[in-house]
Amino acid sequence: xxxxTNHFLFVSAALFVIGMMGVLTRRNILIxxxxxxxxxxxxxxxxxxxxxxTATINGQVFFLFALAVAAAESAVGLAIVVALSxxxxxxxxxxxxxxxx
Amino acid sequence: MGDQPIWITxxxxxxxxxxLLLSMAYxxxxxxxxxxxxxxxxxxxxxxxxxxxxxxxxxxxxxGKEDLVPDAADRNVFLFAPLIxxxxxxxSAAVIPWGGTVQIFGTDVNLYPTxxxxxxxFILATGSIGVYGIILGGWSSGNRYSLLGAIRSxxxxxxxxxxxxxxxxxxxxxxxxxxxxxIMFKQHEMLSFGPFEISNWFVLTQPLGFVLFVIAAVAxxxxxxxxxxxxxxxLVAGFMTEYSAMxxxxxxxxxxxxxxxxxxxxATLFLGGTSGPGADKFWGLGIMWLVLxxxxxxxxxxxxxxTLPRFRFDQLMGLAWKVLLPLAILxxxxxAFFRLIGNGQVF
Amino acid sequence: xxxxxxxFAVFSAAMLLCxxxxxxxxxxxxxxxxLVGSFINVAALFVMLGAEFLGVLxxxxxxxxxxVLVLFTIMLIDPTKLxxxxxxxxxxxxxxxxxxxxxxxxxxxxxxxxTALEQIGPHTEAMVQQMGGNVQAIGQVMxxxxxxxxxxxxxVLTVGVVGAVVIGLPxxxxxxxxxxxxxxxxxxxxxxxxxxPKFESPMNIPAERYxxxxxxxxxxxxxxxxAYTHPGETSK
Numbered sequence: 001x002x003x004x005t006n007h008f009l010f011v012s013a014a015l016f017v018i019g020m021m022g023v024l025t026r027r028n029i030l031i032x033x034x035x036x037x038x039x040x041x042x043x044x045x046x047x048x049x050x051x052x053x054t055a056t057i058n059g060q061v062f063f064l065f066a067l068a069v070a071a072a073e074s075a076v077g078l079a080i081v082v083a084l085s086x087x088x089x090x091x092x093x094x095x096x097x098x099x100x101x
Numbered sequence: 102m103g104d105q106p107i108w109i110t111x112x113x114x115x116x117x118x119x120x121l122l123l124s125m126a127y128x129x130x131x132x133x134x135x136x137x138x139x140x141x142x143x144x145x146x147x148x149x150x151x152x153x154x155x156x157x158x159x160x161x162x163x164x165g166k167e168d169l170v171p172d173a174a175d176r177n178v179f180l181f182a183p184l185i186x187x188x189x190x191x192x193s194a195a196v197i198p199w200g201g202t203v204q205i206f207g208t209d210v211n212l213y214p215t216x217x218x219x220x221x222x223f224i225l226a227t228g229s230i231g232v233y234g235i236i237l238g239g240w241s242s243g244n245r246y247s248l249l250g251a252i253r254s255x256x257x258x259x260x261x262x263x264x265x266x267x268x269x270x271x272x273x274x275x276x277x278x279x280x281x282x283x284i285m286f287k288q289h290e291m292l293s294f295g296p297f298e299i300s301n302w303f304v305l306t307q308p309l310g311f312v313l314f315v316i317a318a319v320a321x322x323x324x325x326x327x328x329x330x331x332x333x334x335x336l337v338a339g340f341m342t343e344y345s346a347m348x349x350x351x352x353x354x355x356x357x358x359x360x361x362x363x364x365x366x367x368a369t370l371f372l373g374g375t376s377g378p379g380a381d382k383f384w385g386l387g388i389m390w391l392v393l394x395x396x397x398x399x400x401x402x403x404x405x406x407x408t409l410p411r412f413r414f415d416q417l418m419g420l421a422w423k424v425l426l427p428l429a430i431l432x433x434x435x436x437a438f439f440r441l442i443g444n445g446q447v448f
Numbered sequence: 449x450x451x452x453x454x455x456f457a458v459f460s461a462a463m464l465l466c467x468x469x470x471x472x473x474x475x476x477x478x479x480x481x482x483l484v485g486s487f488i489n490v491a492a493l494f495v496m497l498g499a500e501f502l503g504v505l506x507x508x509x510x511x512x513x514x515x516v517l518v519l520f521t522i523m524l525i526d527p528t529k530l531x532x533x534x535x536x537x538x539x540x541x542x543x544x545x546x547x548x549x550x551x552x553x554x555x556x557x558x559x560x561x562x563t564a565l566e567q568i569g570p571h572t573e574a575m576v577q578q579m580g581g582n583v584q585a586i587g588q589v590m591x592x593x594x595x596x597x598x599x600x601x602x603x604v605l606t607v608g609v610v611g612a613v614v615i616g617l618p619x620x621x622x623x624x625x626x627x628x629x630x631x632x633x634x635x636x637x638x639x640x641x642x643x644x645p646k647f648e649s650p651m652n653i654p655a656e657r658y659x660x661x662x663x664x665x666x667x668x669x670x671x672x673x674x675a676y677t678h679p680g681e682t683s684k
Contacts, residue, residue, distance in 0.1 A: 003452045006559050008493065011460040013555040015467050015486075017548045022471035024544035030476050030522055034483050037514065038467055041490045041506070045497075052497045056569030057576075060499050061590045067509055068601040072608025074514045078521050079612035085525040178481065218581035222504040229512025233484060236519055240477060248523060255520050259513060266508075279583055 005053040012045035029084075029091040033077050040070050105211055114195075114214045121194055121361065126156035128357045131396075132403050139407035166346035173243025174343065182241060183344065183351035186234030190358040193227040196220035197365045198282045199391060200375050203384040212384065213282060220281035221273070224366055225266055228321060231359065232258045235323075238352070239340030250339025253329050253414060260421040261320035261327075267429035268313035271436040272303050272370055285374035302373040309432045311371045313425055315401075318363040320417070322356060325406035329414055364398035365391070456496060463489035476522045480515055487511050498573060501583045 015038060022035030044063040051059025081091050130145065130152065137144030145152030170176055200212035217223060232255060239251020273279055276287050284303075292301045304311045320327040329339075341352050368374060372394050375387030412420070462485065469482030487510050494503035579585045590598055 002450065003456055005564065007453075007456060007460075008497065009559045010556065011464070011493070013552060013559070014464055015490075016555075017552045018464065018467040018471060020551065021544045021548045024547065025471065025541050028476060030518060031470070031479055034470055034479060034515075034518060037510065038470060038483065038486060041487060041510070044502070044506070045490060045493055048494055048497045048499045048502060050565070052499070054565050054569050055572045055575075057585050057589045058569075058593075060502055060582075060586055061594055063502055064505070064586070064590065065594075065597060065601050067505065068605055071509060071514060072605045074517065075608050075612040076615065078517050079615040081521050082524065083615050091525065175475075175477070178477070217500060218583060219500050219504045222501075222508065226504050226507040226512065229508055229516075230484075230488070232512070232516060233481075236516065236523075237477075237481065240519075240523055252520060252523060255516050259516055262512065277584070278581075280581075 005049050008045055008049035012042045012049070015039075015045070016042035027092050029077075029081060029093055032093065033074070037070060037074070040066060105209060109208065109210055110214060113210065113212065117194060117199065117214060118191070121191065121358065124361060125354055125357045126160065128361060128399060129159070129353075130156050131399060132406075135400060135403045136407055139404070160350075163350040164347055168346045168348060169343075171243055171343050175241040175243065178237050178241035179343075180348070182234050182238035183348040183355070184234075185237070186231050186355035187351045187358070189227045189231040189234070190355045190362060193224045193359075193362045194365075196223050196281055197362070197369060198285055198374065200384045200387045201282070201286065212388075216280055216282045219279050221269055221279045221284070221370070222266075224362070225262065228265075228359070229258075229262055231355070234352070234355065235340050238344065242340070242343035244343055247340050247342050250329075250342070254323065254340060257320060257323075257327065257329060257417060257421075260418060261317045264313055264421060264425045264429055265317040265321055267426070267433065268310045268317060269370065270429075270433045271307045271310040274433070274436050274440050275303070275306065281369055285369050285376075288373040289376045300373050300376050302371065302376070304371040307371065307432070307436070309428060310436075311367075313429050313432065314367060314371065316425060318367060319402065319405060320421070322359045322363055322402075324356075324360065324402055326409040326411050327417060328411060329417060360399065360402055361395065364395040364402075367398055368394035452496070456493075459489045459492040459496070462486075463493070477519065480519050480522065484511050484515055487515070498576070499582060501586055 019035040019038035019042060022038070023032050026032055026035070044066060047059040047063045047066075049059075051057060084091055133155070134144040134152070145155040148154040148158045170179055195214045196217060198213035198216070202209055202211050204210070235254045235258075236251045239247040239249075239254070242248075272284060276284050278284060288300060288302050290301045291298050299305070323329075341349060344352060368391055375384075375391045377387065377390030466482045466486035466489065470479045470486065473479045473482060487506060491503040491506040494500070494506060576582060576585045579588065
C-alpha cells in the first residue's frame, strides 16, 4: 500500500469536520476562532496535496495567501474579544445578539 | 554534500548533542567567572580547580531538591511547560553546520546533522515554539507575578522575532538561499582589494543587519538588558517563580542552550561560520574557529549583562517597533537595490 | 508498508487527536495547546508533501504569532468567567455530530470516486530541485504570476491591522472597569479587588475592635502596629 494523495485528502476532510463540529458546539468565541483556524489548515492540506499531485506550485501559493488573510482575520477577531472584555462582557457568542453595544 | 548512511548521521548528531549539553553546563561556569571578574570578584573557586566542578555540584543539588507543584497550579501544563523550552532549544542545533563534507577514516562524513532548504527559518520556527514554554509555565503557575512575566515575554518575543527574521532577509537576498550550509560556504570565498584579501563575511556587507540581529538575539533569549520576563527586582523571578528543582533547571539550561544556539547562528550567518586561517586545509581548525567565535559572542552577552541596566517595558516595545523595525526594512530595501545593480537591472 | 506510510499515520493521528482535543477541552488554554500540537503535525504533513517552506511558515505564522496572540487574549480576560459557557445545548451537539458525519461521508465518497489527475504541471520534484528548491519555486510563481494577488494580500493585512487598532483602542464605547489586581495573591484566591481608597490612607483609620462571641479568641482588626500591641488604645 503506497501513500497517495487520497490519504492526505481523507485526513484533511477529517480535520475540517472536527473543526466544523467545534464551531457548531462551542460557545466561547476564542474556541470558535481556533476551530476556524483549524478548518483553514485542513483546506491548506488539500491545496498542497493537489499541488503535489499535479506538480504545480500554485496550490502552495494559494495557501500562502490564505495564511495572510487568516493572520489579518485573527488580528481583527482578537481585537473584538479584547474590546468585549474591556466592557466586562464574556466572549460568549450567544450573548452577542445585537450590533449596537 | 553527498548522501551518507544514516548511522553516520546518528553519530554526528550524538557528538553534537554531547558537546552542546556539556558546553551548556560549562557556560554557566563561564558566565559566573566572567561576571565575577567584571565585578572585581573571583567567582566559584572551591569546587575543583578554579571551580571547574561547580556545574556538576549544581546539577547534583538541583536534582536532589524537591519538585514542588503549587496548589493553584494547572498541574499537567505546569509539569509539561519546561520541557517545551528545553527541547525546542536543543532542536535548533539540527540545522547548524560545523563544517562541510570531510573524510574521516576513509569515509565521507557530513559535519552537520541535516541540511534543509529552509534552515534559517527552521531556527526561527523552533524559537517561536519555545515561547510556549515560557507562556504556559507562567500561566499555569497560578501566580500573578508569573502571569505578568509570561505576558511580557509573549509580547517581547513576538516583537523581536519579527526583527530577527527581517535582519536576515538581506543575507537571503545576497545569497539567494536559506540553507545555512550554503550561506556558510558563500562566506568562505575571498574578496581581494588589490594586495589585500579578506574573507567575504556578511558582517562586512550587512553591518546594519548584524547589529539588528545581535540586539534581537539578546532580546529573544531574554537576557539582560532585555530580561523583563524574569525581572527579579519587580517580578520576583517572573515566569519561573513557582518552579523548583529539575524543572527550574530545565528553564535555566534552556536559556543557556538558546544563548549558545543564537551565538552559533550569528557566527554561521554573519561571521563566516568555520571560515578562518587554515580552515580549508583541516576541518578541525574550522571547528576551532567556530567555537572561538561562539565564545566571543557569549562573552559579549555577559558583558552586556554586567554593564547595562534593564529597559523599561514601554522603552523595550518602542525600541522594537519604532526604531529597529524601520531600520530592518531600510536594510532590506538598500540590499535589494544593490542586488539589482549587481544584476545589471538598474542603470 | 513503507516508512512513509508509517510516518503519515503517526503525524495524521496526532493531528486529529489534538484537533479533537481543541473541541473537547473545557479550559481554553488547554484547547490552545492542543491546537499548537495539531498545527505542528499539519506542518509535518506539509513537509511530507514537499512543501517545506509552507511547513515552516505554518509554524512561524500560526503557532508562533497567531496562537500566541490567542493565548495572550485568553490570559487577559477574567478566567472565572470562562467555564460557564462550555458547550451549547444538547440538541446543538447532536446536530453537529450528525452534520459532521454526513459531510465526512460525502467528502469520502467524492475522494474515492474521483479520477486522479495526471502530472500536468511544470513543477515536478526534479524541476523544483533545479530551480534551487521549494522556496525559490514559490517565490518565482508568487511574484510573477500572482503579483497582483500578492499586493492585494498586503493591502488586506494593512486594513486588518488598522481595523484591529481602531477596535482595540481603549475608552471608545463605555467607561472601562477601574479595578486593580492584587499581585500578592494567587489567582482564584482573591476576587478582583476594587480600587483602593482615594482620599485617606488606611494607616490613618483608627483600629476597629471586633469582639468575638464568648469562649472564642478575641480578634483584633487593626491597621496599625501600635493598636495591636496596645488593644483599645489608638495611637494618633
